[in-house]
Amino acid sequence: MQTLLLFAHTFWKDSKVNKALLQSAESLPHLTIHNLSTTYQDGNINTQTEIALLQKADKIFFQFPLFWFSTPALMKEWQDRVLTGILYSDNPKLLQGKKFGIITTAYGEKSSYDGHHGYNIHTLLSPINHSFGYLGCDVQEAFCIFSANVNTLPTQEYLAKLKD
Template sequence: MKKILVNVVHSDIEKSIVNKRLVEGIQDMKNITINNLYKKYPDFKIDVKEEQKLLLEHDTILFQFPMYWFSSPSLLKEWFDTVLAPGFAHAGASMLKGKSFAVVVSCGGAKKAFSTTGKDKKTVEEFLYPFEITAEYVKMNYKKAYITYDTETVLSEETLNKYTQDYITYVKEL
């Protein structure tokens, strides 16, 4: 069974509606390790060796976060800058080669806003291109992202349940 590392990058997961529910949906799966980066590193002082060790111990690395300004929360950028270091992930070493890289993102806006004719002019997948090219650069296999929409609205219990069930299925299929 493949081991999956879920790097949760939400600055206040306890107040989250969608991301918190998604984490709760997968937290008891046997092959899952939940790694809450904001809880571990509120000061942004990342333990690089610990994070690299976690990467090496897992087959699939999943990054779960809310979209902030058409990107990820700033801690994730810091994590990439420090953890995916030369000599570990690139520039002479490819310690992550062949592992899977997946993104789970919650978007405040509606799906129709994220299109060439919508207000944001691009799809979410286009905004996620930096993650795809990062995976390629460190020789990981980028997987199709799991995306939730309309998270700034009051979501029905039915919608939250559907998002959670779809996420469980997504993770199982990784």
């Protein structure tokens, strides 16, 4: 089973937590890590290349740090370009039956995302999940790493999520 991990980080060069997570996942078999931040430093996403990567995958993960309750801008651009490209292509059912999940890191504590500020973590991530569900993916529960700190990362749980 092929897994595609699509990753983006607005401040990739300064990342500690996500760099450590990605490094821990590099040795997993059947996993392709696709770092949008290094691939598209100019912001110009190659839709056909991205669709070809999706076509090979059985499972797709978005991984990103949660900034201002959303994805990094590059990941949103990816969604706009690639998902729209799929929807209006000759094969709009390309993602049908593939598994999709979100892995996100947040600097804040879990209680910051429990809804007492108006929205919980599942509500914040719902537009992404809905987009992939709309295109036929089997949407999995998100894996959120709260109070993200490089010294206390739940690496084994992270790797298990990628292997699911």
